[in-house]
Amino acid sequence: MINKLTIIGLGLMGGSLAKALKAQQAVSEVVATGRRVESLERGLQLGVIDSYSLDMAEAVADADVVVIATPTLIAEKIMLELAPLMTPNMIVTDVASVKGNIERAAEKIFGEVPSNFVLGHPIAGSEQSGVDAATVDLFLDHRVILTPLENTSGAALSLIQSMWEACGAEVVRMDVAEHDAVLAATSHLPHVLAYTLVDALAQNGAAADIFRFAAGGFRDFTRIASSDPTMWHDIALANQAAILNGIDGFSAHLNKVRAAIASGDGDAIFATFDRAKRARDEHFLGQYLARQKKSPSS
Ligand SMILES: NC(=O)C1=CN([C@@H]2O[C@H](COP(=O)(O)OP(=O)(O)OC[C@H]3O[C@@H](n4cnc5c(N)ncnc54)[C@H](O)[C@@H]3O)[C@@H](O)[C@H]2O)C=CC1
């Protein structure tokens, strides 16, 4: 049970965490702080938080857990502001999509990442943002990755793990560099591709017609291009090296498919599509069956 939880940056992530913990009675008091009084007022109105303060010092005073839930690059600046307010009893965590930049920023500010700072990343979300989009079950049956360091306190780690488990999430631990490489491939690259495809088509003179005749596949592939540009701007810069690696690997593969289409190499085209279908079906069918086993009616 957390006595006082403070959220810095009350949006989709912070709001959903607060809602889930309150629903599970895993927290006594949720306080928020942030830049926009409108989001904080809205959070109060929706019953997501109990109070707010625009003054970070006031908001984090006596907090057991502080969650930094702002866009990734802003989280670096927030740590600078939070540093003089941290006490040994306060556990700090974050939800940012990239972990290497947070680790480096903390090292710069504190000399080494404090033992009571647990780096985290929930692998759950949507293309929506803001506290109005927060839901009580956003993290239910989703994974949360924690990337503890050698000096991370065992007590802090286990409290943050329990916090996410109270939201119905499965917690896994990973190394920071591995996290950033894996997420670059499975999350950051797809977002770059979706944004780039929509942007390229939108700049075409016949954009209106193209979008008018787009079928479900286009909608599925590009849903994530409706995500918040500020959030993804930050992720693109924060995970630069791993994303470049992903783009280069993908471009080489796309060029192979291009060559197969250009030369009419049906076998190569079929082999690529068939491998991809089998890989995707195997992975997602496995997940679907596991969910069915857990709750057959869903
Ligand atoms: N949206 C998603 O699906 C996921 C997002 N994340 C990560 O979680 C973090 C938060 O994302 P969301 O909740 O989706 O964003 P959001 O836009 O819904 O919420 C961010 C909040 O931070 C506040 N904020 C912005 N600048 C600030 C500043 N200088 N000081 C204080 N508060 C400030 C905003 O007003 C807003 O209330 C990001 O780092 C994102 O990469 C992680 C997993 C999934």
Ligand SMILES: O=C(O)C(=O)Cc1ccc(O)cc1
């Ligand atoms: O909208 C979607 O499908 C997402 O991919 C959500 C998401 C966005 C960012 C993350 O760091 C993790 C999950």
